[in-house]
Amino acid sequence: MTGQRFRLVVEREVGALERVLGVARRRNLGVESLSVTSTDPQTWNVQLHAREVAPAEASLALRQFSALTNVRLARIEEV
Amino acid sequence: MAMPALREATVTQATTARGADLVLIALQRAGTDVVFGYPGGACLPIYDALPDHPWLKHILVRHEQGAAHMADGYARVAGRPGVVMVTSGPGATNLVTGLASAYMDSIPMIAITGQVSTALMGRDAFQETDVIGMVTPVTKHAFLIQRTEDILPVIARAFQVSMEGRPGPVVVDIPKDVQISEGSTRAGEPRLRGGHAMRDLDERAFDEAAELLAKARKPMIIAGHGVRIGRAHAGLRELAERLDAPVAMTLLGIGVIPDEHPLAAGMIGMHGSPRTNRAINAADVILGIGLRFDDRVTGKLSAFAPNAKIIHIDIDETQIGKNVPTAIGIAADSKSAIDALLARVQKKTHPEWRAALDADRAKPKLAQFEDRMELAPRPVVRAIREIASPDAYFVADVGQHQMWAAQHLGFTDPDRFLTSGGLGAMGYALPAALGAQVGAPDKEVWALVGDGGAQMTIQEIGTAVQEDLPVKMIILNNGYLGMVRQWQQLFFNGRISQTPITSPDYVKLADAYGARGFTVERRGELRPALEAAKRATGPVIVDVRIEREANVWPIVPPGGANADLIEGPSS
Ligand SMILES: Cc1ncc(C[n+]2csc(CCOP(=O)(O)OP(=O)(O)O)c2C)c(N)n1
Secondary structure, three states, rough: OOOOEEEEEEEEEOOOOHHHHHHHHHHOEEEEEEEEEEEEEEEEEEEEOOOOOHHHHHHHHHHHHHHOEEEEEOOOOOO | OOOOOOOEEEEEEOOOHHHHHHHHHHHHHOOEEEEEEOOOOHHHHHHHHHHHOOOOEEOOOOOHHHHHHHHHHHHHHOOOOEEEOOOHHHHHHHHHHHHHHHHHHHOOOOEEEOOOOOOOOOOOOOOOOOHHHOOOOOEEEEEEEEOOHHHHHHHHHHHHHHOOOOEEEEEEEEEEEHHHHHEEEEOOOOOOOOOOOOOOHHHHHHHHHHHHHHOOOOOOEOOOOOHHHHHOOOHHHHHHHHOOOOEEHHHHOOOOOOOOOOOEEOOOOOOHHHHHHHHHHHHOEEEEEEOOOOOHHHHOHHHOOOOEEEEEOOOOOOOOOOOOOOOOOOOHHHHHHHHHOOOHHHHHHHHHHHHHHHHOOOOHHHHHHHHHHOOOOHHHHHHHHHOOOOOOOOEEOOOHHHHHHHHHOOOOOOOOOEEEEOOOOOOOHHHHHHHHHOOOOOEEEEEEEHHHHHHHHHHHHHHHHOOOOOOOOEEEOOEEEEEHHHHHHOOOOOOOOOOOOOOHHHHHHHHHHOOOOEEEEOOOHHHHHHHHHHOOOEEEEEEEOOOOOOOOOOEEEOOOOOHHEOOOOOO
C-alpha cells in the first residue's frame, strides 16, 4: 500500500473524532482505512491511512490536525 | 457592654450550587457582564437562575441569529468574547449562520446552548438536535458538558480556546439535567490541555524575510483583519514607512492605515481600487500580514501577483501556503511579527515605484454618472460619513452598499468598520450594530443596510426599542437584491431573475415598533434626515431611495484576474 499514514493522539472528548474526520474530508485525503485504539483512559490513538495526496496537501492536513484543540500529537509517515 | 470592634468575619459561601448557577458563575469569572439570548425549555434552569445574578445583563433578542450577530458586533467593539445563550433544537439551529460568520471572521464568541437531558439524548427527543455534530465545521471548538462538576472548568476553557491564537466561536452544549444537579463552586481552573501555546518566533525566517524586503524594488504590503485583531496597526504604519511600501487592505483590514496616509493604497480584490490591484500585479515582493488570501482578494489565483515573492505572516499556521505559494511563511501574531521585522529592516525609499503608483490614480469617471442620479450611492455614503461623528462605528450588511461603504466611508481608525466579511451573511448589520452599541454605549453606531438584508433581520428593531439602543439604520433602498441584479446584468446577459424586491413602508414599520423613521427621496432630504438620525436618542430607520440600477465599480469578473477588472460603466 502506498500513501500517507497520519498518526494522531487525540483526547477522548465528544466530537473529537468527527473533527479529525472533518479535516480528512476537507483536505480530500481519501481515507483508505482508519483505526482507533486506546492505551489510556484520556486519549485515543488514531491511525488514518490516506490515499496518495500531494505533499503540500498532506502537510497542510497535518497542520490542520495539529491545530485541533483535542489533538495532542500529530505526525505523518510515508508508507 | 459595647460590642468589640469586628476584627475578623467568616463569610460563609455556598460550596455547591445548581448547574444553572454554575454556568452564570463561570461567565462572571470570565469577566462577562452581558449576554444576548433567548429562552426555551432546555435552558429554562439557567433563565430561572438569571434573576439571582443581577450583575449579568441579558438582552432578549428576537431571533437567535440576531443574538449571534449581536455577540459578534459586541466582541469586535469591546475586544472580548461576546456571549450567547439559547435553547436546544431550533434555538441552536437558528444560531448557525451567526457562528459561521464569526468563525470566518475570527471573532471570539461563547455560545451556550441548552440541550435535552442526557437520558433523552439520541432518542430524537422534542427539540433535540445534535448540536456538536451541527456546529463542528463552523466553530473553533464545541464542548458537550456531561457532568455538573465540569461546568466551571469547561466554560473557563471555552473562553481560553475562543481567544487564544486565532480567535473564534466556541459552543458549550449543556443538557438540562446537568443544569439542574448540584456541583461544587470551588472547581475552577481549566485543565490545560493540548499543546497549542504560541511557539517561539522563527528568528531565521524573519532574517530571511527582512533580507527579501531589503532587496525589493517594488514592495507592497497587504494587511488583513489579523493586523486589527493583533492591535498591530501602529507598528504596521511604521513598517510601511520604513520600507516605503504601499499598504493594500482586505475588506476587514480597512482602516489599519489612515485613508489619507500617502502609503494607504486602498482595498484590494474584487471591488478594490484599480490602482491597488495593478500595483499588486507589478510588485516584486508582497508582505501579507493577517489574511488568508481568499478568492475575493486574489481573483484568479494563477494570475495573482505574477511577479512577486510572497512573505505570508499569519497567526493561524494552517493558512500559510494554503491559497498562494509563499516564499517565506511565518506563523506569528501580527504584532510580534511586525516588531520582529522592525528590528531588522533599514529605511528604504522607492521613488520610482511610488511615482508610478501615484500616476495611476483612478480618474474620477463616476462623477459624470452620479450627476444624473438623484441619489447616487457614493454621495449618500459620503454624507453619512460627514454627518456621523468622527469616532462613530459603521456596520455594513452584505451587497452593493457594503462595497460602497468600504470604498467611500474613508477610515482613519482601524476599528470602526464591522461587516460579515468571510461569510457574507445578509442580515448581519442591524443585530451586529446593536451588539456594537452595547459594547460602546457612548458612541454613535450607524448600520448601512440594503433593502434585501434589512428584511432578513428587521425584527431586531424590537430589541433596539426594548433596550433603548440608539442605532441608526440607514437602508440604501434600490428595490433590488442589488448585488445579484448587478451580476445578472453584467455576467448573465442582463436577464433579471428574482432580484426585484418590494419593501414595507419603513416609516410605518419603525413607528409600529416604537422607533423613528424617515424616508429620503430627494437630495435635499438626505442631510436633514441624517441629522435627525444623529440627534435621535432611540433607534432610527432612514429609508434612502437610492438610484435603482447603480452598480459597484470597479469589479473583477468572477473567475477573472484582478488585473482584468472592469473600471466603470463605459469600459
Ligand atoms: C443570507 C444570504 N443570502 C443570500 C446572499 C446572496 N447575496 C449576496 S448580495 C445579495 C443582494 C443583497 O441585496 P440588498 O440587501 O438589497 O443589498 P444591495 O446589494 O442592493 O445593496 C444577495 C442576495 C447572501 N449574501 N446572504
